[in-house]
Amino acid sequence: MVKICCIGAGYVGGPTMAVIALKCPDIEVVVVDISEPRIAAWNSDQLPIYEPGLDDVVKQCRGKNLFFSTDVEKHVAEADIVFVSVNTPTKTQGLGAGKAADLTYWESAARTIADVSKSDKIVVEKSTVPVKTAEAIEKILTHNSKGIKFQILSNPEFLAEGTAIEDLFLPDRVLIGGRETPEGQKAIQSLKSVYAHWVPEDRILTTNLWSAELSKLAANAFLAQRISSVNAMSALCEATGADVAEVSYAIGKDSRIGPKFLNASVGFGGSCFQKDILNLVYICECNGLPEVAEYWKQVIKINDHQKSRFVNRVVSSMFNTVSQKKIAILGFAFKKDTGDTRETPAIDVCKGLLGDKAVLSIYDPQVTEDQIQRDLIMKKFDWDHPLHLQPKSPKSSVKQVSIAWDAYEATKGAHGICILTEWEEFKTIDYKKIYDSMQKPAFVFDGRNVVNAEALREIGFIVYSIGKPLDA
């Protein structure tokens, strides 16, 4: 039986390996992590991450051919294929701080693989890493390997949180990059045969190592760029009376552009887009391409601009001050169907409003109070003045913030509502009931364009939707 071990039981390692186990009953899959609470959660009924369909997949194979363990060394040693899916955050200190990827976790995983391996292995980069990382990993492995041979493959993950299981079941493509040597090509074939259990042959692409590594950064940069492009347009729409939804529809009908990823919003978030673009910027700078770096920086600058534009709109609409006014924040996760708040635009919007002394009541169906408190006391990265991201103290809390059980509690007595995540329930809640319980005039700032603005205006709300003609 082929044995797979995956180092890193996070948003990628967990779901990806669960699907491999489900689709490949002839393969034993062990997901290992240094975090004991995370592994305990994977072994319990309360999985550490919320992802539609994940519970069901895990239940079907856990204990049969899918295992979660903290015994990293044992399972790495026994594996034929080792996936590495550890976090690769932005460096916070030293050379490249604020842009470069922090490969500390990757290096540590590679050293463990070299230390404990007693047989030849395929090592798969599942994490998103800078182009040329495989070269560095090869050095670490070969210089520590006691004669054991490793083949490095790049197999970046393209799943999107919120639809991870769907994406893994039928991926647009699986990308495998490897060395052009006979051993490299043999390794590619081995990994291909894993995915071939369920992924159609024409969706499995093979490339050289560097193309695969760079394709992941490029894909995220292109996706984020599309959001920043439509968000830049939304500002112009507001200034001119055009409607961004109509503009998006019109341009999306062009088959060269296509309709997806053209929704204007308060901005993109998540652990990947900003981090990967920063990384791309750094790689361009290191390769003597400052103009190209500048081009990609703009994608993040527009995203930051969109968030501050939103905050400014809230404050200016509410008579230029939100001081001591209760504002309901509906949605804190960076997108619907996930509890992930990493880099969520809600953090910047809430901090902006708190800066003007607003009193916030936050409701999100999947995000916990601890997460929100932690996110709001973390210092944010600054292009020029990078700070280490640490909570001030585990006990500190943001006093102007309370957490509500539902949208009705959050909005009761509020002056305004900011919708920051496109959860389905925000489309169907009883806005008449909410309006009756709020201070007047009652404002809705729809950061995701999910509500029917006309229906809300009929109730009496003053509504701001991104990129749409403004209320008189």
Ligand code: NAD
């Ligand atoms: P995560 O933080 O949720 O999970 C990473 C896990 O690795 C953590 O549980 C951590 O404890 C563990 N870990 C770190 N060092 C370890 C070590 N030496 N040994 C064992 N375990 C170790 O991160 P994630 O969201 O799953 O992302 C992982 C990688 O995949 C990143 O490079 C990310 O950019 C990339 N990626 C993420 C997504 C996404 O949607 N989250 C999508 C595609 C790619």
